[in-house]
Amino acid sequence: MSGRTYRALKIGAEIAVPIAILIAWQLWTVHAQDPNFPRLSTILVEFKDLWLFSDFGTHVVPSLKRILLGFGIATVLGVGLGIPLGLSRWTRAFAMPHVEYWRAMPPPALLPISIVLLHSIGDTQKVALIAFFCLFPILLNTMDGVRAIDPTLIETARSYNVPRWERIRRLVVPGALPQIAAGMRTSLSLAVIIMVVAEYFSSSSGVGYVLLISKNTFEFAPMWAAILLIGVLGYALNVLFLLAERRILAWHRGWRAASPL
Amino acid sequence: MTEALEVQPAPAAVPASAGPVRRDRVLTVLVPLVSVAAALLVWELVSRTGLISQRDLPAMSTAFHELWRLMTTRAFWVDYLETLRGWALGIVLATLLAVPIGIVLGSSDFLGSAFRVPIEFLRPIPSAALIPVLFLTLGTNVKSEVFLATFGAFWPLLVQTIYGVRDVDPVTSDTGRSFGLGRTERLYRITLPSAVPYVWTGLRIASTVALILAFTAELFMGTGGLGQRLNVADSFGLYDQVYAIALAIGFLGIGIHLALSALERRVLRWHPSQRASAQ
Numbered sequence: 196m197s198g199r200t201y202r203a204l205k206i207g208a209e210i211a212v213p214i215a216i217l218i219a220w221q222l223w224t225v226h227a228q229d230p231n232f233p234r235l236s237t238i239l240v241e242f243k244d245l246w247l248f249s250d251f252g253t254h255v256v257p258s259l260k261r262i263l264l265g266f267g268i269a270t271v272l273g274v275g276l277g278i279p280l281g282l283s284r285w286t287r288a289f290a291m292p293h294v295e296y297w298r299a300m301p302p303p304a305l306l307p308i309s310i311v312l313l314h315s316i317g318d319t320q321k322v323a324l325i326a327f328f329c330l331f332p333i334l335l336n337t338m339d340g341v342r343a344i345d346p347t348l349i350e351t352a353r354s355y356n357v358p359r360w361e362r363i364r365r366l367v368v369p370g371a372l373p374q375i376a377a378g379m380r381t382s383l384s385l386a387v388i389i390m391v392v393a394e395y396f397s398s399s400s401g402v403g404y405v406l407l408i409s410k411n412t413f414e415f416a417p418m419w420a421a422i423l424l425i426g427v428l429g430y431a432l433n434v435l436f437l438l439a440e441r442r443i444l445a446w447h448r449g450w451r452a453a454s455p456l
Numbered sequence: 457m458t459e460a461l462e463v464q465p466a467p468a469a470v471p472a473s474a475g476p477v478r479r480d481r482v483l484t485v486l487v488p489l490v491s492v493a494a495a496l497l498v499w500e501l502v503s504r505t506g507l508i509s510q511r512d513l514p515a516m517s518t519a520f521h522e523l524w525r526l527m528t529t530r531a532f533w534v535d536y537l538e539t540l541r542g543w544a545l546g547i548v549l550a551t552l553l554a555v556p557i558g559i560v561l562g563s564s565d566f567l568g569s570a571f572r573v574p575i576e577f578l579r580p581i582p583s584a585a586l587i588p589v590l591f592l593t594l595g596t597n598v599k600s601e602v603f604l605a606t607f608g609a610f611w612p613l614l615v616q617t618i619y620g621v622r623d624v625d626p627v628t629s630d631t632g633r634s635f636g637l638g639r640t641e642r643l644y645r646i647t648l649p650s651a652v653p654y655v656w657t658g659l660r661i662a663s664t665v666a667l668i669l670a671f672t673a674e675l676f677m678g679t680g681g682l683g684q685r686l687n688v689a690d691s692f693g694l695y696d697q698v699y700a701i702a703l704a705i706g707f708l709g710i711g712i713h714l715a716l717s718a719l720e721r722r723v724l725r726w727h728p729s730q731r732a733s734a735q
Contacts, residue, residue, distance in 0.1 A: 206569075208570035288484060289487050299709030301671040301709060304671060384580050392676075396675075396676075418589070
């Protein structure tokens with residue numbers, strides 16, 4: 196088989212397999228007639244009716260707002276705390292027990308506590324919960340990124356009397372950026388999970404709320420439409436983040452490709 | 457962590473005297489202890505002084521006392537072990553499924569690209585969204601919990617295995633081939649050993665995910681375990697117990713994390729260079 200035919204076959208498979216899976220799903224649901232598993236076509240029609248765009252404003256926008264706000268706060272705090280912790284050994288020794296404990300905690304365990312402490316089942320509680328748990332991947336990655344910067348670079352800057360703030364801005368932040376981005380990506384998918392769980396636990400709006408209501412009323416088509424939407428949301432946020440990362444870290448990849456390592 | 461890359465001049469290389477080194481060592485132990493003690497003290501004071509009312513935030517001593525009381529009951533340990541069981545079954549099943557599939561998809565260029573799109577789409581889907589479906593199909597039993605934990609743990613393991621198999625040093629692989637090693641033998645002697653660090657990273661991520669999902673399943677579906685206990689305590693407004701259970705699940709999480717790290721040091725001792733590159 197020539198290289199060209201092989202490549203064409205590969206691309207063909209890449210397109211054909213997902214389509215085959217969708218067709219199999221449709222055929223199976225038509226055949227099974229199981230109320231738990233409505234036809235794929237029914238789900239897609241429901242998806243269009245619900246989310247494009249009649250309930251988009253009432254349920255998708257609040258969920259997105261919570262995700263992005265929580266994620267934004269976590270990013271600011273994670274980078275802001277991660278840089279000093281990465282630079283100073285003793286602050287790190289001081290903070291590490293807490294970081295290790297909280298990052299091992301499953302986020303749903305704090306759902307009841309967050310409601311009691313914040314007296315809220317609305318945006319405050321959801322944003323706070325998302326921000327709290329998204330903090331740790333970003334914080335840990337920022338710390339590791341800062342610690343992995345070549346010490347010679349920092350020493351050189353210091354011996355040239357570059358002020359501390361300038362050193363952080365021009366050396367430490369760019370040096371740690373690839374790792375910060377890796378942490379942010381982990382946190383972004385975590386934010387979607389916590390959003391679903393928190394809205395499913397207690398809320399009056401959002402995609403997780405739709406999921407809960409349709410489960411309680413045994414309405415399977417909207418339930419599957421909500422699951423599909425959550426999937427699309429997780430996927431879309433991930434893709435958008437990768438695109439942004441590729442732009443922002445273009446210099447880094449160029450440098451990596453050029454360096455002999 | 458990468459101790460060698462510490463951003464610091466290395467005074468330890470030429471110890472002028474034992475004094476500063478020993479002081480350093482003492483501080484390394486002391487500082488985290490002081491930090492934990494300080495946090496617990498702050499918690500106690502915030503609650504006792506009424507900065508946050510004791511109903512919303514029971515004092516640290518109350519919460520730990522409640523945890524101690526729970527720990528003397530048999531039912532608590534049954535729940536604890538049930539959560540642990542959900543986690544363990546999820547991890548084991550996910551490993552048994554993801555690693556072989558990952559090896560197949562990773563070593564075949566064709567299959568790898570055929571299944572790229574479905575994997576890329578399914579991987580970021582939050583597994584928690586499946587809870588209502590499981591609730592209505594498999595029911596509120598341990599099957600649902602294990603399914604959810606397995607589903608969540610499967611994806612990081614699969615992706616890491618695929619990366620690990622693809623990242624085999626081509627020179628080593630070609631050397632093996634030119635020495636006449638067959639396909640299976642190359643798999644056992646070259647591909648698998650060099651993929652192990654990647655699989656291990658996947659296992660660490662999967663372990664966290666599996667614990668989260670086992671706990672979430674218990675919380676929302678009422679499958680036996682710490683999650684269900686938390687839900688019951690919350691419904692009855694027993695906030696001392698809510699805090700005690702949250703502490704307990706935190707300790708379970710950190711316990712699993714420490715156990716895996718200890719195991720990692722043993723399992724991957726032979727491969728330090730690979731371990732550094734996989735992180």
